[in-house]
Amino acid sequence: MVDTLITNGIVVTNAGTYRADVGIVGEQIAQIGGSFLRAQTVIDAKGLYVLPGGVDVHTHLDAPSLGMMTADDFQTGTVAAACGGTTSIIDFCQQSPGGTLAEGIDNWDKKALGKAAVDYGYHMLIPDFHDRIADELATLPGRGITSFKLFMSGKGSAMIDDQALLSAMAKARECGALIMVHAENGDAVDFLQRKFLSEGKTAPLYHAASRPARAEAEATSRAIALAEITGAALYVVHVSCGEALEEVVRGKQRGVNVLAETCTHYLFLTTDDLDRKGFEGAKFVFSPPARSRADQEVLWRALRNNVLETVSSDHSSTRYHDQKQVGRSDFTKIPNGLPGIEERFILLYQGVVSGKISLEQFVDLVASRPARTFGLAPRKGTIGIGNDADLVLFDPASSRTISNENLHHAVDYSAYEGMRVRGRVVSVLLRGKQIVRDGEFCGEAGYGKFLSRERVEV
Ligand SMILES: [Zn+2]
Incomplete structure (x- = not known):
């Protein structure tokens, strides 16, 4: 029975x-x-x-983004996840600037409680890293949080220097956690943003121009080198292009414990989408930016060859009709991110339809491997x-x-x-x-x- x-x-x-x-x-x-x-x-x-139910290991629900809050909270975001075929998410629980990590977790618990329609875990997103926070990292695995995210871009806000990254990596290694990085060279991005704005280039397309593939590849290579030096395990989030992927492959070949993901949008959108008529390109402003068709092919091949762990949504939704409009006269003010928590599963399946990946690989990428990588297996991600x-x-x-x-x-x-x-x-x-x-x-x-x-x- x-x-x-x-x-x-x-x-x-x-x-x-x-x-x-x-x-x-x-x-x-x-x-x-x-x-x-x-x-x-x-x-x-x-x-x-x-x-098996999908496992999306990269979402931002009820999260602050450039002074506003994402359109989706835990209720609407997880209902969308469910309807799309995703039954577990790992959301980025954020430390508030000046606050402790424990406060960040309490805050996220309040957002999720009574609202989440699918199961959820947290990564700790750390925009304000300093010595006391470094000491607090060791307490997180005890609360079921075994991955910490830091930013190599976002000059003047969340960006950390190499010294801080080294210290976070050493701590993560000690307490059995994974370091996740947003890998873009923040100084290069800042330099190019200022340059374009001073030339009156304010349209969404300059969001992509100010964040070149080389800036991503450089930071990716540096993060991998620092992981190699500290012996930490590193997970590079949202790899968007062939140049950054090359660095991941080189790191793996050297024996560095480096893992990486790409996201749905890098497989289906290109820089041309930022150049859509009017201000429509703002819908496609996310970082790193969408790249070229050739990059898409490289990423699909990396999925086929098991070089990437998963395809996540990086769901971070802001409305076009009001929230995205804030950047009408300055692309640097457009809130970053796009929705995709519901579309991820079906879009990755299109790789099976077109013969780019097998049906079993689809299941592995959409559910099994992300569950294993982030400590949810065997409970989640497979049928057993x-x-x-x-x-x-x-x-x-x-x-x-x-x-x-x-x-x-x-x-x-x-x-x-x-x-x-x-x-x-x-x-x-x-x-x-x-x-x-x-x-x-x-x-x-x-x-x-x-x-x-x-x-x-x-
Ligand atoms: Zn993200």
Whole structure:
């Protein structure tokens, strides 16, 4: 006797694809294949893939961005995640400037409590690093937070120097945590921003021009060198281009413990999107910026060759009609970021449709590897007995056009508006409970639980 039986579906894991029924007892997967005598609830998955729920390890919900707050909070953001096929997120919990890390965590707990519709963990985002904060880092793994993010750009605000990065890396190594960096050379970006503004070049396109691939590659290479010197484990967030990826590959070849991700937008958008008519380019302002078609191909190949760990959304949503408008006469004032928490899963699946990655690789990248990398496995990210019953029933035969009207986030645009995509998330279960039915959210805000994460092996 099981509580829920998913029958007639095709189970896909990163290791293979096979026809099997899946039985759920309570919050866990209790049986895969074999015969089932009885079930309280039967879900017919005829013609559908049964996939592990997506794991998105890079989101910013209810977060400050250039003096404003993101449009999505934990409720709208996680409902959108669920409808898109994602059942676990790792959000960036932020220290307030001048504040302690503990205060940042308490603050994030308040934002998530009663609102999260999917399970969530935190990375610690540290915009104000100093000696006392360095000492506080060691307390974070005890609270289930085993990754710390620092900025190599953002001159005059969050940017840290090499000395601070070295000290954070040494501490992270001591306490079994991963260092994450936003890798762009902040001095180079600042220099170019000032130059363009002084020449009257204020349009969104200059956001990309002021953040060249070499500035990203230089910072990536430097972070990897510092990780090599300290013996720390490093995770480079949002790798956008071939030049930065080259540095990651070189680091791996030297034996440095360096991991990296790319994001949905680097696989589908280009610099040309920043040059759309009027001020429309502001919708595509995020850092590092969108690059070229050639870079997209390099990133897809890196996914195919298992060089990158995952594709995250870096969901950081601000509305176009009011929030993005603040930068109308100065591209440096446009709040950075774009929505994508709901689109990530289906867009990465397009790599399967076009033959760039296999179906099993898709499952690995969208769920299994990010779960393993960030200390959530085996509970999350794969379909196995005893694991959380986080499942997506996916129809590979249907297709649709992405339209903001059909998305569930609280922002007034999708960067992928009008894009035709194959496949559809039909149903989603989180810990055995159905939270999406026929593409619509049927769960409840507050059902999402905090994910305390394991220390990383360094
Ligand atoms: Zn981010």
